[in-house]
Amino acid sequence: MINKIGKITVYVEDQEQAKDFWVNKLGFVLKLEQPMGPDFFWIEVGPSGEDEFTTLVLYSKAAMEQHDPSKVSHPSVLFSTTDIDAAYEKMKQNDVKVGEMLRLPFGTMFSFYDQDGNEYLLREDK
Template sequence: MINKIGKITIYVNDQEEAKKFWTEKVGFVVKFEQEMAPGMKWLEVGPSEEEFTTFVLYNKEAMKAQNPSVSVGHPSILLSTTDVEKAYEEMKENGVEVGKLMAMPYGKMFSFNDQDGNNYLLREDK
């Protein structure tokens, strides 16, 4: 029935600022970008060209105008890496606001915030 997670929408205040955060600080690539209407754009980013799952960076105000009943609150998102310590150091060097690197019985992880203050968790999966 369902065989993949395709897209996760993150509602952002400024799409260009969000694009810069995800591409310049976190190392993602722009997978798709297209104007939908004047002042509206569809923008997807992902970890690589090969990765199927993407984040859709969608403007909060545009969504509120299209459908006022939609919650533009942030989903809980866990991202994966095979080298959490390297990712932690690289994100710190890139100016990302990161939490403490934690070692739990089930793996190492840390939280970080994007340009709008949304919180994510990066976990090591080997």
């Protein structure tokens, strides 16, 4: 029936700032950018240059609020890494706001925040 997660929408205040955050601070790649009217774009970013992976859609919050205000909420997104310490240091070097490193019996993880203050979690997979 369902064989993969295709896209996760993140509602952002400024699409250019969001694109800069994900591409230049977190090292994601721009997968798609196309106009959707005079004031905003359809922008997709993802964690690698491969053809098959889940993307984040950086969608205009203002545009969605005009269309359907009840849809504007932030999803809980958990990202994975194989080297949590390196990722933590790289984000700090790139001026990404990060939370405390949590080393728990079931995994090591930390929160980080995008340009709009949305919270995400990065967890180490070994």
